[in-house]
Amino acid sequence: MDKTINVTLKVWRQAGPKAKGHFETYKLDNISTDASFLEMMDILNEKLINERKEPVAFDHDCREGICGMCSLYINGHPHGPDSEITTCQLHMRKFKDGETITIEPWRSAGFPVIKDLMVDRSAYDKIMQAGGFISVTTGGVPDGNAIPIPKDKADEAMDAAACIGCGACAAACKNGSAMLFVSAKVSQLALLPQGRVEAKRRVKAMLSKMDELGFGNCTNTGACAAECPKAISITHIARLNREFIKAKLSD
Amino acid sequence: MWLIDSxxxxxxVMGITGGFLVLFLLFHSIMNVVVVFSPEAYNAVCEFLGANWYAIIGTLVLAAGVVIHFLYAALLTVQNLRARGRxxxxVTTRQEGVSWASKNMFVLGIIIIGFLVLHLIQFWSKMQLVELTGHGDHALAADGAYWIQHYFGQPVYCIVYIVLLCALWFHLTHGVWSCLHSLGLDNKTWLPRIKAIANVVATIVVLLFMAVPVYYLIVNVFGI
Structure with a gap:
């Protein structure tokens, strides 16, 4: 049996990066609890288009929780009230009939609003371009397992690599800090022998790019890890601190 | 200079200065408890920490620690407010596992600075400062037990100290593990451990400090 609920949406509307934003209230009736949150947003936009109004701009792509494109700050939580999922994996069954749902964009100096709920997250791409890679020279394909890697290191690196770069960490952080993202990207390479070669240069380049782009300083509140859809641990931040301090002391 | 630029x-820097100040607080709190058992022994400690060269150097290093810790905290707070955006x-919520103290470290720090100023006026300016400048009552400069009785004989100061020490407890529960975390000294196993260590250290320091005003409150008010 299909259960339906009626909800009131308070949605942040902002015409452009420089425009002044405001909340707009919409009522949606008979939303199936089986609908995903983004399907509900699609229904809202259908309704707005039929009423000859401007639809709400929001980011989305794969809708299966792996691309990191969807965002939305829903009722005080990045990616909504459920834990360890992205907005596209959130369903309307998590909301009550008659509930008012407040939807805001990521708010951080590093992520300026483009329009409505859409923010510019290219800052994360710039941080990756600063050093989030391994330089390889072309040549013959090395044999598999030629470089032994301990299981615990491989697991830890894999946990860090789960980061999809959605920006929920900086959105949740009271300091607008991107440390959890940078720490995950530094950790996934720093833990592996292939990444160790450029470890010092990488950590310095990525961290100074993060600082340069206007992200804040980490004060270890842990809000980032609590809201991360991929449950990245703040122990990666400790590793980032360690790597950075070691790199600076050896200069 | 990476200590200010990154x-x-x-x-x-916050971690190093904070950690150093925690070590001082541990020493100071242990030293204070002596007065409960023996005012004479406590005065001997006061004598030892008067205007001697090592005590003066210690005081200067401590003052530098407090000033750097505070200036960096102010800088970080301003930068972080700016990074939050316009x-x-x-709607804001409190996430699970995020302590109240961790979000209010600067406010707690300001309260502690206020506490520090009150404490310096009441004790330090009557003791080491008198020995340094030569102005004031020399006979009482090393008589710490007298000054404790003087202030804590008034229940209002006991209450003020006890309340302000609660702010210190909150500050330390986040500060101690945060110091180790900022220095990169933990991992999956050690993160819960350093959080537990922080709670234990904060509680020990604050209970030792509180022992003195609580003791004087009981002695002076209830006359036991």
Missing amino acids: SVGRKF DRYA
Whole structure:
């Protein structure tokens, strides 16, 4: 049996990066609890288009929780009230009939609003371009397992690599800090022998790019890890601190 | 200079200065408890920590620690407010596992600075400062037990100290583990451990400090 609920949406509307934003209230009736949150947003936009109004701009792509494109700050939580999922994996069954749902964009100096709920997250791409890679020279394909890697290191690196770069960490952080993202990207390479070669240069380049782009300083509140859809641990931040301090002391 | 230019460098300085101040607090709290058992022994400690060269150097290093810790905290707070952006969230919630103290470290720090000023006026300016400048009552400069009785004989000061020490407890529960974390000294196994260590250290320091005003409150008010 299909259960339906009626909800009131308070949605942040902002015409452009420089425009002044405001909340707009919409009522949606008979939303199936089986609908995903983004399907509900699609229904809202259908309704707005039929009423000859401007639809709400929001980011989305794969809708299966792996691309990191969807965002939305829903009722005080990045990616909504459920834990360890992205907005596209959130369903309307998590909301009550008659509930008012407040939807805001990521708010951080590093992520300026483009329009409505859409923010510019290219800052994360710039941080990756600063050093989030391994330089390889072309040549013959090395044999598999030629470089032994301990299981615990491989697991830890894999946990860090789960980061999809959605920006929920900086959105949740009271300091607008991107440390959890940078720490995950530094950790996934720093833990592996292939990444160790450029470890010092990488950590310095990525961290100074993060600082340069206007992200804040980490004060270890842990809000980032609590809201991360991929449950990245703040122990990666400790590793980032360690790597950075070691790199600076050896200069 | 990476200690001021980079975010991790700034946190490194906060961690080092904070950690140093925690070690001082541990020493200071242990020293204070002596007065409960023997005012004479306590005065001997006061004598030892008068205007001697090592005590003066110690005081200067401590003062530098407090000043750097505070200036960096102010800088970090301003930068972090700016990094938050122009618009604030309309709805904010508290995430699970995020302590209240961790979000209010600067406010707690300001309260502690106020506490420090009160404490310096009441004790330090009557003791070491008198020995340094030569102005004031020399006979009482090393008589710490007298000054404790003087102030804590008034229940209002006992209450003020006990309340302000609660702010210190909150500050330390986040500060101690945060210091180790900022220096990169933990991992999956050690993160819960250093959080537990922080709670234990904060509780020990604050209970030792509180023992003195509580003792004087009981003795002076209830006359036991």
